[in-house]
Amino acid sequence: MGVSAIEVDVAVIGAGQAGLSAAYHLQRRGFVPVVRDALAARTFVVLDANPAPGGAWQHRWPSLRMATVNGIHELPGFPVPPADPAMASREALPPYFAEYEQRFDLAVQRPVRVTAVRRGDDDPHGRLLVETDRGDWAARHVINATGTWTRPFRPFYPGLDRFRGRQLHVADYVSAEEFAGQRVIIVGAGVSAVQLLEEISHVAETVWMTRREPQWVEDDFDLAARSAAIAGVEARVRQGLPPGSVIAVTGMHWTPWARAAEARGVLVRHPMFAAAEEHGVRMPDGSFIAADVILWATGFRPALDHLAPLKLRTPDGGFRVADTRSLDEPRLFLIGYGPSQSTVGANRAGRAAVQQIVAEHPRGDDRSSPSRAIAEASAA
Missing domain, CATH: 3.50.50.60 (FAD/NAD(P)-binding domain)
Incomplete structure (x- = not known):
């Protein structure tokens, strides 16, 4: 492990809905942003590749208005302020994210692009090395919340290279x-x-x-329908299958x-x-x-290329995950992935990941074993 890596208990990658939810719950459970207090008993850092707050909302097309946005859900602890239904979502929601970061003092570091996550050494209970374009971090746990927006998917069909339009x-x-x-x-x-x-x-x-x-x-595509979609992909990610689309589970509403x-x-x-x-x-x-x-309009794929050094991708192309946690690398949590892709699911996933981390390190020590904590889930 590089001697220059900054040690931290938890590194959160991504500051969209899922990442900010995780940071909020870390803060509530006594973790402190490492840039605020390097000597704190338990520390975390949030790394975001975007130049400004707002997650993927800041990149949405201008004509996507608040009246037609599908599936907005507030971040934990702070309701979405009222907005003009005719207002573009890319104008209404990033300020909400920015105020959220300030209100809860999350000290998001940006723009920071994570290039790789790898094991720092052969110790299965040691630290993961998070490599970035602005220095490295050595974390006991990594919460990955990188979403999908940066990986638009286009299927292959013969002749597409010939199309002149x-x-x-x-x-x-x-x-x-x-x-x-x-x-x-x-x-x-x-x-x-x-x-x-x-x-x-x-x-x-x-x-x-x-x-x-x-x-x-x-039926309308309401909260119950979204919850059903989340449940529908849970079994797939546990097996290491690609999550699949929400539409395939719920139908077109x-x-x-x-x-x-x-x-x-x-x-x-x-x-x-x-x-x-x-x-x-x-x-x-x-x-x-x-x-x-x-x-x-063929969807997106999870932005997980930086996890390649961990060699967790299954032959089917997915990651084995149960209750947000990687079944093959217990120091890693994937939120906003699979059953937690929706905004509702992302909030729940952030809380679930933090609860598991706190249960293992109630005082920020190294005495517990992440591997033991997922033994039952992996065998199920």
Whole structure:
């Protein structure tokens, strides 16, 4: 382990919903930001790659208004202030995150990009080394809360490199006006796909494509539905399978924008194209659809490349996690991953991770064994 690494009890990677929730619960349980008191009995640090507070909200497209945001949930201990429904979420929510950090004195360090997390030595109860572009940290526990926004997913289809039109992901979207008068193929079966379909179809011709026929659910996508989605992926991550999509668990819910698109006759699903060509796409039945734009609303993948040195990824492509904790590296917690991807789940995950850490180190000592704490979970 490098001699220059700063020692800390807990390193939190990421300052979005999950990371700030973990930091809040650490603070409540007597942990102190290491930059505030280097001699405190129990310390933590929050490392965030973003230049400012707000997590992924600061990067959302400008037309995503507070009235159409899906699944906002307040951070623990501080309600979301009232906001104009017409206000852009990227303007309303980052100030809330910034005030939250100040109110609870979380001392988030940014911009700090974590490049790798590795074992400091061969001691399974030793420290994990968190390497960053601004120095290294040696932590007894690491709470990873890096989310998914930085890893937009685009599936592969033959001929995409030949397509002469524009391709972009939801992460790159700005506004419908940039597609005015064009034909836009929107790919995806999630909430964002339907939101953007409804928005873009006012100014452009849209063609909506999904791999599977959507299964529409009449109930609103309320708290109970989100809770069901969280429970639905729990078994998958315990086995080390990729978490899968919320839609695959809950079906498509009739949101206001979905009903608006249906009322205008634009909520028409087509099967996924078989291949792309220079000026459009070729359908499975051999027919051709001309297109100017392909907009991929195909979701995101967990941003976990920095954990590669730990060699925890399973042959199925996931991480074995139970109750936020890695079953193969008990010093590591993954929150905002799998069953805790929603904002509600992220808050709960932050609390659950901290409760386990406190149970093992009630006075910040080294006498307990993280490995023993997950023996039952790993065998289940």
